[in-house]
Amino acid sequence: MKSSRLVSILLLLQTRGRMTAAQLAEELEVSVRTVYRDVEALSAAGVPLYGDAGHAGGYRLLAGYRTRLTGLTRDEAEALFLAGAPGPAADLGLGPVLAAAQLKVRAALPPELRTHADRVSGRFHLDAPGWYADAEESPYLPAVAEGVWNSRVLHVRYRRWAEPTDVDRRLEPYGLVLKAGRWYVVAGPGPRTFRVDQILQLTNSGDEFTRPDNFDLAAYWTAYQRDFHDRLYREEALVRLAPGVTLARAVQTEPADEDGWTRATVPIESIDHAQAEFLRLGTAIEVLAPPELRKRIARIVSELAGRYGDRS
Known part of the structure; x- marks a missing residue:
């Protein structure tokens, strides 16, 4: 358990930069005292980790230091390659990026973990849509994704079920969700949920919006599904x-x-x-x-x- 936590601290500092002991403790769900002990253990192991005092202080790694992911367990390495969904990545225009990322991760894995990851990717393939559902045409998905990545306001012509069916909407796209082979965009103000395949026209205004700092896409989607079923089965x-x-x-x-x-x-x-x-x-x-x-x-x-x- 401790070794896994040490790797987590190392990866957090590597990906996020400077973090305080309190931030690390909250992220790892441990006490600040435990973080202090873990940081000492990393330093003793030769990890170039430094602590800065003061209000703006925190722990950070020496510039340029990168781990080679040797802390990955076999199950974690297998799950990483099992989670790589080429279909959705290609929908978003990220197919080559996903392939390149998996190649780099594979090269960084120790030989024994690389073997297990290769077995998973060769024996399991994820195909989310159902058998009898036609693939939804979503020509504006890349444009919606670009709006999500760059926090750009979108003006869309949208087809809904109620009258009037075709309406104009101003969207602040917070995130994209793939559910049963169908893409949804969660957008403010609200937020509200829209099917991407029901967008008839789209214009990227070029205007930026501020995504709420406390917005949690996964938590929103869980609550949205629960509310949807409550409204559906009356x-x-x-x-x-x-x-x-x-x-x-x-x-x-x-x-x-x-x-x-x-x-x-x-x-x-x-x-x-x-x-x-x-x-x-x-x-x-x-x-x-x-x-x-x-x-x-x-x-x-x-x-x-x-x-x-x-x-x-």
Whole structure:
């Protein structure tokens, strides 16, 4: 654990420059006293690390010093190459950059770690989009990415679901998110979320904006997804499920009966959506409520029985 923390301190100083003991302690989730001991251990090991006193002080590495990543574990090296997604990188115009970065990291790895990283990259390939979804055309993705990188205001013509469908928007792009093969841009003011493939026109104004210092893209996206599902599934259905059948978000309300069937409440988006989803389960589900949904499924089943009945 300590050796991993020492490498983390070294890499933090290498990538961020001068940092105080308090900043390092917050980043590593340890005490300031622990940071002091770790810094002493690094210095004793010959790492050219210096401390400056005063309000603007902190720890820093000797200019030009670089580690060769020998602190990487086997699992970390494998994860690094597994996380390199060539498809999304190419979408952003970073395909050659990703390849070059992986080449440099590979060259810096010790031989034993290099072997494991090569095995991972040769045996695992990440392909995020689903089988039956057509690739979304996002011709303005590179321009949106450029706005994100350089904090540039974008003026877009955007197509939404509600009327009026085509609207003009001024975006301050904070970050890009790739979800299930589809790109989203999170932008201020707000912030709000926009599908990049729904941008019809785009103009880079050249004006800079100030990205909020406390904005956390990952935290925002997690909260956005949670809120999206809360807004999406506003109704509930009461169902009986056959033994071994499970549904996402279903909550069992009673113990299983003597035949192994269970009752559960299931959040649903709408009657129409639930009808299609539940019919896929065939005889492994019985809808008890709401009454309208039960009547619809009963009518469809009756029509199917009449259509497929014995015609001999």
